[in-house]
Amino acid sequence: MNEKLVEDLCELACAARVLAVNGHEDMTLGHVALRDPDGRGIWMKRRGLSLGEVRDQADFLLVDWDGKVLEGEGNRHGEWPIHTEVMLARPDIQASLHSHPEYATLLTASEAAFPRFTQDGLRLGSGGVPRFTDTADLLVDREQGRQLAGKLGDADIVFMKNHGTSIYAETIAKLALTGIFLERAARALIRAKSAGLELEVPAEGDAQKVIGSLEEAGFVADNWNYLLRDLRRREGPGMTGRADR
Numbered sequence: 627m628n629e630k631l632v633e634d635l636c637e638l639a640c641a642a643r644v645l646a647v648n649g650h651e652d653m654t655l656g657h658v659a660l661r662d663p664d665g666r667g668i669w670m671k672r673r674g675l676s677l678g679e680v681r682d683q684a685d686f687l688l689v690d691w692d693g694k695v696l697e698g699e700g701n702r703h704g705e706w707p708i709h710t711e712v713m714l715a716r717p718d719i720q721a722s723l724h725s726h727p728e729y730a731t732l733l734t735a736s737e738a739a740f741p742r743f744t745q746d747g748l749r750l751g752s753g754g755v756p757r758f759t760d761t762a763d764l765l766v767d768r769e770q771g772r773q774l775a776g777k778l779g780d781a782d783i784v785f786m787k788n789h790g791t792s793i794y795a796e797t798i799a800k801l802a803l804t805g806i807f808l809e810r811a812a813r814a815l816i817r818a819k820s821a822g823l824e825l826e827v828p829a830e831g832d833a834q835k836v837i838g839s840l841e842e843a844g845f846v847a848d849n850w851n852y853l854l855r856d857l858r859r860r861e862g863p864g865m866t867g868r869a870d871r
């Protein structure tokens with residue numbers, strides 16, 4: 627494994643641990659993946675670990691486009707097609723996350739719209755979130771993965787009815803931030819609805835200033851670097867993964 631790939635997998639491990647403390651931890655369920663730079667498939671978190679327990683490159687397996695493990699030690703998750711089929715359909719996607727965050731997963735069970743009335747919500751963009759409704763069961767074959775990729779289209783997030791969410795991004799930093807903003811926006815919506823609040827979305831002009839912030843390299847870098855510093859404060863000097871840049 628070359629140095630760049632080791633560094634990228636360590637950065638993805640950091641993203642998994644950041645996501646774990648931001649609502650995405652669900653025992654050993656859920657996974658992250660990175661496109662293999664040599665086109666052989668994906669590097670997917672191994673089974674049996676939680677997102678919060680992923681330390682470094684040793685916690686990933688190279689899985690080919692047919693689900694065969696080519697490199698790495700440990701067991702493979704069954705839901706590899708959630709990652710591979712989208713990466714085949716979308717050359718822009720480099721990193722992906724499938725998880726069961728409590729609040730966003732609750733939204734998957736509803737056809738109701740997902741109004742964006744906080745900055746977290748607006749940062750997810752102005753479009754709706756596509757909803758995959760073919761099954762609430764695990765996606766374990768290529769055809770199901772293709773259906774999911776078709777439903778995702780050119781969006782970055784897909785709700786999987788009664789199951790969880792999948793997120794796709796061009797960079798690891800953007801993957802982590804999207805995961806955090808999604809769960810916080812879903813939590814805000816559900817809390818507001820529980821309190822019976824009448825919600826108003828911002829005026830179009832104001833909303834436009836926030837929509838698209840995930841496309842700004844400076845915004846993404848500043849906040850990803852903050853999250854890494856925060857992770858280091860919690861994990862201490864023994865932290866594995868990417869150093870601050």
Ligand SMILES: [Zn+2]
Binds near residue numbers: 656725789
């Ligand atoms: Zn799942």
